[in-house]
Each structure stands twice: as structure tokens, then as C-alpha cells.
Amino acid sequence: MKTDWKPLMQRVSSEMIKSIVVSLWFVFLTFPLMVMKIRPLDQTIEWRWMNLVYVGVGAFFLSFVWRYLMARKERGSEKDEGDSWQKRIGMKIRSDKRISVSGLIGVGIFVLIFPFLFSSYQTSIMITALMYVMLGLGLNIVVGLAGLLDLGYVAFYAVGAYFYALMNHHFGIGFWAALPFAGGLAAVFGILLGFPVLRLKGDYLAIVTLGFGEIIRLILENWNELSYGPSGIAGISRPGFFGFEFTLQQHTVYLFYIMVALVALTTIVVSRLRNSRIGRAWIALREDEVACQAMGIDKTRTKLTAFALGATWAGFVGCIFAAKTTFINPASFTFMESAMILSIVVLGGMGSIVGVMVGALVLILLPEYLRAFSEYRMLAFGASMVIIMVFRPQGIISGIRQRYEFRKQPQQEVSP
Amino acid sequence: MDYFLELFFGGLTRGSIYALIALGYTMVYGIIQLINFAHGEIYMIGAFTALVVASALSLLGMNGLSLLMLSGVIAMIYSAAYGFTMEKIAYKPLRDAQRLSPLISAIGMSIFLQNYVLLAQTSDFVSFPALIEEFPFMESVTIMRSSELVIVVTTAVATTLLTLFIKFTRMGKAMRAVAQDKTMAMLLGVNVNRVISATFIIGSALAAVGGVLISSHIGQINFYIGFIAGIKAFTAAVLGGIGSIPGAVIGGLVLGWTESFATGYVSSDYEDVFAFGLLVFILIFRPAGILGKTTSEKV
Numbered sequence: 284m285k286t287d288w289k290p291l292m293q294r295v296s297s298e299m300i301k302s303i304v305v306s307l308w309f310v311f312l313t314f315p316l317m318v319m320k321i322r323p324l325d326q327t328i329e330w331r332w333m334n335l336v337y338v339g340v341g342a343f344f345l346s347f348v349w350r351y352l353m354a355r356k357e358r359g360s361e362k363d364e365g366d367s368w369q370k371r372i373g374m375k376i377r378s379d380k381r382i383s384v385s386g387l388i389g390v391g392i393f394v395l396i397f398p399f400l401f402s403s404y405q406t407s408i409m410i411t412a413l414m415y416v417m418l419g420l421g422l423n424i425v426v427g428l429a430g431l432l433d434l435g436y437v438a439f440y441a442v443g444a445y446f447y448a449l450m451n452h453h454f455g456i457g458f459w460a461a462l463p464f465a466g467g468l469a470a471v472f473g474i475l476l477g478f479p480v481l482r483l484k485g486d487y488l489a490i491v492t493l494g495f496g497e498i499i500r501l502i503l504e505n506w507n508e509l510s511y512g513p514s515g516i517a518g519i520s521r522p523g524f525f526g527f528e529f530t531l532q533q534h535t536v537y538l539f540y541i542m543v544a545l546v547a548l549t550t551i552v553v554s555r556l557r558n559s560r561i562g563r564a565w566i567a568l569r570e571d572e573v574a575c576q577a578m579g580i581d582k583t584r585t586k587l588t589a590f591a592l593g594a595t596w597a598g599f600v601g602c603i604f605a606a607k608t609t610f611i612n613p614a615s616f617t618f619m620e621s622a623m624i625l626s627i628v629v630l631g632g633m634g635s636i637v638g639v640m641v642g643a644l645v646l647i648l649l650p651e652y653l654r655a656f657s658e659y660r661m662l663a664f665g666a667s668m669v670i671i672m673v674f675r676p677q678g679i680i681s682g683i684r685q686r687y688e689f690r691k692q693p694q695q696e697v698s699p
Numbered sequence: 700m701d702y703f704l705e706l707f708f709g710g711l712t713r714g715s716i717y718a719l720i721a722l723g724y725t726m727v728y729g730i731i732q733l734i735n736f737a738h739g740e741i742y743m744i745g746a747f748t749a750l751v752v753a754s755a756l757s758l759l760g761m762n763g764l765s766l767l768m769l770s771g772v773i774a775m776i777y778s779a780a781y782g783f784t785m786e787k788i789a790y791k792p793l794r795d796a797q798r799l800s801p802l803i804s805a806i807g808m809s810i811f812l813q814n815y816v817l818l819a820q821t822s823d824f825v826s827f828p829a830l831i832e833e834f835p836f837m838e839s840v841t842i843m844r845s846s847e848l849v850i851v852v853t854t855a856v857a858t859t860l861l862t863l864f865i866k867f868t869r870m871g872k873a874m875r876a877v878a879q880d881k882t883m884a885m886l887l888g889v890n891v892n893r894v895i896s897a898t899f900i901i902g903s904a905l906a907a908v909g910g911v912l913i914s915s916h917i918g919q920i921n922f923y924i925g926f927i928a929g930i931k932a933f934t935a936a937v938l939g940g941i942g943s944i945p946g947a948v949i950g951g952l953v954l955g956w957t958e959s960f961a962t963g964y965v966s967s968d969y970e971d972v973f974a975f976g977l978l979v980f981i982l983i984f985r986p987a988g989i990l991g992k993t994t995s996e997k998v
Binding site (some may be wrong): 291313321334662664 | 716734784802803804808809812815930978983
């Protein structure tokens with residue numbers, strides 16, 4: 284038996300050539316910034332030729348991986364979406380009550396004993412992750428369900444945080460008393476933002492919300508009489524529990540349980556909202572504004588409720604954030620924060636609650652556990668955002684559209 | 700009056716830079732409806748490349764106008780190369796994905812490029828050599844610096860060239876066709892991928908021009924300058940009507956003057972508040988920007 288080596292050889296050499304071209308391109312691309320470095324003091328140049336080798340070799344091998352993954356993605360999309368394994372598992376979990384219930388109980392138990400299994404540091408990170416889960420779920424209402432691209436979501440977060448901080452600072456009002464009002468105030472701000480932008484669409488809306496977020500932050504930074512400027516507000520009290528005195532560690536555990544309860548509440552409310560009259564109006568508005576109005580849905584009210592209900596959760600989380608860190612300043616409420624929350628929603632899978640949770644855990648825990656790479660951590664973070672989007676554009680867990688299926692009843696034999 | 704003119708020219712300079720960056724935003728948006736958040740990073744990379752190249756060349760004894768031209772051209776080439784590569788890696792695979800996916804990819808790219816420059820170069824502010832020398836005939840003029848004059852003139856020339864390019868060349872025609880209807884352009888034999896690449900290359904090169912000029916004017920840069928400039932330029936692009944090239948220039952100038960006069964007459968703390976406030980205000984009355992066309996919806 285004779286094997287024909289020729290096509291294989293050709294293929295290998297063409298792949299090699301492709302990778303060599305990519306490698307040379309990246310060597311060219313990174314040359315001025317990676318190889319030369321300015322020493323500002325004496326205005327001399329440091330030459331780092333080794334970097335050239337690293338880039339060249341790295342690009343050479345990564346280009347193979349990239350092309351392999353690309354080819355796999357293309358093959359995957361050719362197949363019918365219906366029988367992909369993720370979807371089948373999703374359907375199975377949905378249809379089989381036993382799996383979903385036992386799964387939920389398992390997760391519940393794990394969450395409840397989490398603070399006793401892990402250190403207080405880990406618990407603290409987990410609190411942050413849960414805060415972002417809540418923010419993500421809130422933004423998911425605006426972006427995922429109602430389809431309004433909001434790039435200034437952090438403004439509502441800031442409103443909640445500053446409300447509690449100022450109330451606590453001036454009047455000594457406690458966490459539990461402030462929490463509902465923080466949410467309410469954020470909702471009011473949501474409506475205030477919502478009114479002027481009702482007519483705007485798509486990316487015009489995005490830039491106005493971005494501007495709104497920046498305006499709030501700049502006002503907080505510069506209005507020293509109100510917000511104490513960039514130096515922020517310190518000494519905010521932690522949440523109380525019927526007058527008990529907690530140690531710092533107990534406080535973390537306590538806050539963790541508060542967060543778990545609030546996330547559970549948010550999940551229930553959001554999932555109920557999605558299937559309610561207003562939730563379906565949001566989805567309809569997202570899909571087609573004109574058709575939606577023709578069906579008799581009040582566009583103004585639907586949009587404003589989306590803004591208000593989305594903002595409420597950010598207000599709650601802001602209040603918790605102030606109580607957790609006991610110190611806030613405007614630096615915590617930059618545009619990057621909004622971008623992060625939006626990334627959580629899109630990366631996790633727009634419109635899907637589980638997706639948002641996974642997205643928050645990935646995006647918040649990833650930089651924490653990348654600390655081993657210390658200075659390369661944000662580089663890896665940005666790269667992974669691009670890679671996840673390129674290879675899973677629909678998000679890690681894509682939302683499953685609710686649809687009604689008409690099942691044929693098995694015909695009963697009619698006995699003669 | 701002198702104070703007013705000083706602010707006027709300051710605003711004109713600033714606005715010109717915003718316009719140069721906004722052109723890239725608006726062209727990319729016009730063609731693939733993507734807010735390219737990493738565009739500001741391209742501007743920053745242009746500035747850094749120029750800094751490195753200019754330092755190397757001045758060690759070789761080059762100076763004056765030739766130094767500015769050479770480092771500027773190299774910065775443009777590199778920025779264009781970065782823009783081209785970025786599109787190939789982060790946006791091209793997402794052509795048919797849902798609308799928000801490329802946006803997140805762009806945010807990821809922006810974080811990546813910022814940290815790439817931070818690691819490859821430095822996290823501190825570095826001083827940028829004043830590549831634009833004072834002209835002798837400008838000595839008697841007090842309200843405007845030579846570098847400001849160079850910036851304004853360069854912007855005017857670049858915008859005119861771009862307009863002519865888009866109006867009269869084959870590629871420009873193809874760009875307009877793709878912006879109008881991508882599928883139809885493809886059916887008529889326009890190579891859409893090449894048009895998109897060309898758009899990124901041109902937009903990035905213009906951003907590099909802006910980066911080099913303003914860095915030389917201000918005198919220092921760091922890895923974070925692209926972020927703020929990018930957001931401002933995006934604001935300018937939307938203000939003028941995103942997708943429209945004269946709109947980007949007008950938006951940039953309006954934004955520049957607003958900031959300059961707000962700083963000069965009100966308070967420098969609230970300069971950005973005025974900029975964004977103006978944006979909100981204009982969009983309430985003209986939801987598609989100053990020059991944007993309001994298209995009526997067809998059912």
C-alpha cells in the first residue's frame with residue numbers, strides 16, 4: 284500500500300507559510316514598542332532584542348491554535364443548532380424536574396457553607412462577585428430584555444452608594460433603613476434619565492447614557508460641599524443586626540449571607556418580571572418598536588419602567604458597596620465600571636439569568652485568580668474578553684427563548 | 700477680546716484633534732455599525748510610536764521639520780497596521796454576530812492594548828519632544844501658538860483630502876456603497892472585506908496624525924491618554940451625526956469650543972460636564988446629531 288504524501292506535505296507547508304507570515308507581521312507590528320524603550324531621564328533608548336524572538340515564536344504557534352479554533356467554530360456553525368450538546372443538556376435540565384431541583388439544592392448548600400469552607404478573603408471576593416451578579420441582572424433588564432444600550436449604568440450604582448454614605452455621615456441612618464430608599468432614589472434617577480432619551484435609538488442612546496454617567500461622576504468629584512470631592516467619604520457604618528457587635532470576620536460572613544439573600548431575591552423578581560406583562564412588552568419593544576406600538580403597548584411607559592426597574596438594583600448594590608468598603612469616592616464609579624457590567628451581561632449571554640451569573644463570576648473571579656501573573660493580569664483579561672467573544676459571540680450561556688410548542692396528542696385507538 | 704480669541708483658538712485646536720479621531724469613529728461606524736472603543740488606543744499607540752521613533756532619530760542627529768514628518772509618517776503606518784490587525788482579529792470573526800458582541804470585543808481590545816503599552820513601555824507620564832518648532836513669523840502673534848496653527852492647518856488639509864478621496868476615488872465610491880447597503884454592494888462585486896480594511900487603515904492613520912500633533916503640543920503622554928480622547932471623539936462623532944464625515948468635523952469643533960469656553964469663563968472643573976451636557980441637550984432636539992439625517996421608519 285502506497286500512501287500519497289504529496290497533498291499532506293503541501294498542506295503542511297502552506298500552513299507553515301501562513302504562520303510564518305503572521306509571525307513576521309507581528310514582529311513588524313510590535314517592533315517599535317516592544318524592542319525600543321525610552322528612558323525619559325537621559326533620553327536614551329534601551330534595545331530589547333529578546334522580545335522580538337518571544338513575539339515571533341509566540342505569534343507563530345498561536346496562529347496555528349487560532350486557525351484550528353476558527354475552523355472548528357465554522358464547522359460548528361454549519362451543524363444544525365438544534366442538536367448541539369449544550370442545548371440538549373439545557374433542555375434536559377429544564378424538562379426534568381428532578382435534575383433541576385437537586386441541582387438547585389446542591390448549589391444552595393454549597394453557597395450556605397461557603398464562608399466556612401473558605402477564608403475570609405475568599406468570602407470577600409465572593410461578595411464582590413455576587414454584587415456584580417446583581418448589577419448584571421439589573422442591567423440585563425435594560426439591555427438584555429428591553430434592548431436599550433445603557434453605557435452609564437454606573438451612575439445609579441453611584442447614586443445608591445452616595446445616598447447611603449451621606450445619610451449615614453450626616454444623620455447616622457443605618458444600612459437597613461437606607462437600603463430601600465437607595466433603590467428608590469436610583470429608580471427616580473432612572474426615570475429622570477429615561478425622559479430625555481425616549482426618542483433616541485441605539486448608539487445615540489448609548490452615548491447619552493455614557494454622558495449621563497460621566498456627568499454624575501464629575502459632579503461628585505467637584506461638588507465638594509455635597510460629596511467631599513475626590514477624597515470621598517470614610518467611616519460608613521457596616522450593616523447592623525439587631526444591635527449585635529460583630530468582629531470584622533463575622534461582618535464579612537454576615538454580608539455574604541445578605542448578598543446571597545439579595546441575589547436570590549433579584550433572581551426571583553427578574554425571572555418573574557421577564558414572564559410578566561411588562562417583561563413581554565420589553566421583549567416586544569426590543570424586537571420591533573413599530574409593531575409593538577401597533578399592538579397597543581405604551582412605548583413611553585415601557586421604556587421608563589425598564590430604566591427605573593433596572594436602576595433600582597444598582598441602587599441597592601451601591602448601598603451594599605458603601606457598607607462593605609466603609610469608604611467611597613468617585614474613583615469607584617468610572618466608565619470602566621459600566622463597561623465591566625455590560626461585559627458581564629453580554630459575555631454571559633444576553634437575556635439569560637444563568638448566563639449573567641456565569642458572566643459575573645468569570646469576569647470578577649478571573650482577574651482575582653490571575654493575580655499569579657501579577658502585571659500581566661489585565662493584559663490576559665482583555666485578551667480573554669476578545670477571545671470569548673470571538674469564539675462564543677452569543678455569550679457563554681445563550682438565552683433560551685420561551686416558545687410554545689404544539690405537541691400532537693397520541694391518537695387513541697378507537698376500538699371497533 | 701484677546702482672551703476670547705485665545706480661548707477661540709484653543710478650542711479650535713482641541714476641536715481639530717477631536718475631529719481627526721472622530722473621523723475614524725464615524726467612518727467605521729458608517730460601514731459596519733460598530734462603536735470601535737479601541738480607536739482611542741490606536742491614537743495612543745500612534746503617539747507612543749512617534750515618541751520612540753523621534754527619540755531614536757534625534758539621537759542620530761535629525762531635527763526640525765524632517766523629524767516631525769518622518770516620525771509622523773512612521774506613526775501613521777504603525778497605527779494603520781494596528782488598526783488593520785485589530786479588525787482582522789477582533790471584529791472580522793464577529794461580522795454576523797449579534798450587535799453587542801463586537802462592542803464587548805472592542806472593550807476587551809481596548810483593555811488589552813492599554814496594558815500592552817503599559818507593559819512594553821511605562822506606566823508613568825513621559826515627556827514628548829516639541830516636534831513643532833516656533834515659526835519666526837508667529838513671534839508677534841500672542842493669541843495663538845505655532846503648534847496650534849500647524850494642528851488646525853493639518854486637520855483642514857486632512858479632512859479635505861479625505862472628502863476628495865471618498866467623493867472621487869474608486870475605493871471611496873466602494874466605501875459609500877458598502878455604507879449604504881453591504882449586501883447589495885457585495886452583489887455588485889465590491890470586495891467588502893477590502894473596503895472594511897481600508898476604512899480601518901485610513902481611520903487609524905488619521906488618529907495617529909492627531910496623536911502625534913497633540914502630544915507634541917501638550918508635551919507629555921502616558922498609556923491612558925487614548926481612553927479619554929476616544930470617548931470625547933466618540934461624543935464629537937455622535938454630536939455631528941454619526942456616519943457623516945463633515946458631521947464629525949463640526950461635532951469635534953463644537954465640542955472643542957464648548958470645552959474651551961467653559962474652562963475659560965466658568966470653571967475648569969466642570970469642563971467635561973459642559974461637554975456632555977451639550978451633547979444631551981443637542982440630541983434631545985436633534986436625535987440624529989447636527990448633520991445626521993433623521994430617517995423615517997418604514998414598516
